[in-house]
Amino acid sequence: MKKTYLIAAISLGILIVAGYFFLVKKSPLEYKTALVERDSIVATVSATGTLNAVTTVQVGTQVSGTIQKLFVDYNSLVKKDQVIAQIDPAIFTSQVEQSRGNYQSALANLSKLKASANDAARNLERNRQLLNEGIVSQADFDTAETRYQEALAAIRAADGNVLQTRGASRQTQTNLRYATIRSPVDGVVVSRNVDVGQTVAASFQTPTLFTIAQDLTKMQINTSVDEADIGKVQVGQPAVFTVDAYPERQFKGVVSQVRIAPIITQNVVTYDVVITVENRDLKLKPGMTANVSIEVMRTDNVLTIPSSALRFKPEESKQQSAAGQRRTGKRAEQKVHVLKDGKPVAVSVRTGISDDSHVEIISGGLRQGQEVIVEQILPKKKASPAGSGMGPRF
Numbered sequence: 001m002k003k004t005y006l007i008a009a010i011s012l013g014i015l016i017v018a019g020y021f022f023l024v025k026k027s028p029l030e031y032k033t034a035l036v037e038r039d040s041i042v043a044t045v046s047a048t049g050t051l052n053a054v055t056t057v058q059v060g061t062q063v064s065g066t067i068q069k070l071f072v073d074y075n076s077l078v079k080k081d082q083v084i085a086q087i088d089p090a091i092f093t094s095q096v097e098q099s100r101g102n103y104q105s106a107l108a109n110l111s112k113l114k115a116s117a118n119d120a121a122r123n124l125e126r127n128r129q130l131l132n133e134g135i136v137s138q139a140d141f142d143t144a145e146t147r148y149q150e151a152l153a154a155i156r157a158a159d160g161n162v163l164q165t166r167g168a169s170r171q172t173q174t175n176l177r178y179a180t181i182r183s184p185v186d187g188v189v190v191s192r193n194v195d196v197g198q199t200v201a202a203s204f205q206t207p208t209l210f211t212i213a214q215d216l217t218k219m220q221i222n223t224s225v226d227e228a229d230i231g232k233v234q235v236g237q238p239a240v241f242t243v244d245a246y247p248e249r250q251f252k253g254v255v256s257q258v259r260i261a262p263i264i265t266q267n268v269v270t271y272d273v274v275i276t277v278e279n280r281d282l283k284l285k286p287g288m289t290a291n292v293s294i295e296v297m298r299t300d301n302v303l304t305i306p307s308s309a310l311r312f313k314p315e316e317s318k319q320q321s322a323a324g325q326r327r328t329g330k331r332a333e334q335k336v337h338v339l340k341d342g343k344p345v346a347v348s349v350r351t352g353i354s355d356d357s358h359v360e361i362i363s364g365g366l367r368q369g370q371e372v373i374v375e376q377i378l379p380k381k382k383a384s385p386a387g388s389g390m391g392p393r394f
Contacts, residue, residue: 031339033371039304041360043297043353045232047273049223051243051288053213054276057185060206063087063178067198074192078183078212085181085194085209092176099169106165110158117151124148187214190286213286219277221253221290224263224270232296233258239275241292246283253277255294297353303361307354309336309372314344336366337373344373 065087072084127144130136191211194200200207221241225233237255257274275292277284314337334351337344349364366372 029342030377031344031373032375032377033339034306034309034374036303036305036361036366036368036370036372038301038368039358040298040300041302041304041353041358042295042355043232044293044355045225045229045296047223047225047292047294049221049241049273049275049290049292051219051221051277051284051286051290053190053216053286054218054220055185055187055214056190056286057187057212057214058208059084059181059184059210059212060208061087061178061181061200061202062206063092063175064201064203065091065179065199067194067196067200070192070194070196072183072189072192072210074189076189078187078189080183080186082183083180084183084189087179087181087200089176089179092172092179095172096169096176099165099172103162103165103169106158106162110155110162113151113154113158117148117155120144120148120151181209183210183212185212185214187212188216216282216284216286217278217280219279219284219286220256221275221277221292223273223275223290223292225273225294227262227269227271229296230258230271230273233273233294234296237294237296239292239294241275241277241290243284243288243290245285245288251277251284251290253292299353299360302352303366303368304358305336305361305366305372306374307357307359308374310334310351310359312337312344312373312375314376338366338370339373347372 067085068088069086070084071082071086072078076084078084124141124144124147127136127141131138131141189210190213192209193207193211194209200209233255235255235258239253239255240250241253242250253275255273256276259272259274261272263270263272273294275294334349335346336349337346339345347365349366350362352360352362354360
């Protein structure tokens with residue numbers, strides 16, 4: 001009895017498996033298709049960059065001292081030559097007075113030496129006349145002449161001292177002017193690095209007190225473009241970009257500069273591409289990260305198909321790797337498939353530019369409105385009847 005049950009269970013299992021494969025083999029294959037349409041294709045180069053003001057000026061100080069007053073803060077609008085900070089001028093004022101006194105003293109000493117030189121000149125002339133008359137000796141005349149030459153030398157030294165003290169006086173006056181920090185341009189203060197009471201030292205390098213963006217209504221993006229794509233980028237090409245602050249909005253820009261200096265980072269070569277941007281509403285801020293797409297090529301009113309149609313291969317041709325694509329001239333000749341009597345039929349096409357989802361069809365056997373296969377729909381597995389895969393337990 002058990003042997004009969006066993007034979008029946010095995011026979012039932014064989015029938016179920018045979019029926020499943022019979023139905024699968026006999027069921028027609030299904031494919032997902034897409035229309036051949038006329039549309040525009042835009043080829044782009046993607047890059048990431050940082051927004052910056054076109055002109056950013058770092059305002060420093062050429063003198064050391066203590067910050068006495070600050071007249072601007074972050075986001076303050078400033079005009080050229082506007083006072084934005086004041087270093088304590090007390091030391092510089094005293095230096096100006098001291099250097100002015102030295103200069104006046106040098107002028108007085110020069111006047112005194114000139115008077116002595118005039119006296120020495122008159123004495124020399126008298127001795128010359130007396131020497132001619134034989135009243136004085138040659139030694140007395142030589143002594144008078146020496147004193148006159150010494151007076152002239154003292155005048156030249158005094159002239160040098162006057163120039164030196166005058167230069168020192170002008171330098172102290174300049175330092176006093178430098179104690180008043182003025183804006184060099186019209187713009188907006190984007191950074192303030194000092195506070196009232198802080199001491200700044202300009203001994204070794206000029207400390208930066210403020211950073212002023214000259215005009216935030218016009219900004220630029222410094223992007224890094226890979227060496228494989230830099231040959232496609234040219235000045236004047238349009239670009240669109242997004243920033244994390246406004247993910248739903250696309251901003252526009254124009255390529256203004258393609259810099260030829262390479263940037264090598266971990267053996268990866270990139271090039272700096274500058275994109276100018278209008279920022280009249282001041283929504284864009286310096287330092288924002290921009291995800292940029294540069295339009296390097298565009299075609300309008302051309303036949304297009306989804307890029308996935310080029311990747312589709314029927315089951316019987318997947319083993320033939322060489323039949324999928326070959327190069328002809330500058331354009332790629334490829335195969336796409338259309339349905340004919342329910343079966344995929346290969347059609348040769350020549351493709352042009354592509355974007356992220358579609359590719360241009362330059363020539364071939366496709367026409368507008370025709371459908372191309374983009375993928376095969378796999379049959380859904382049907383649930384097996386309960387207990388059909390197992391025989392009775394013994």
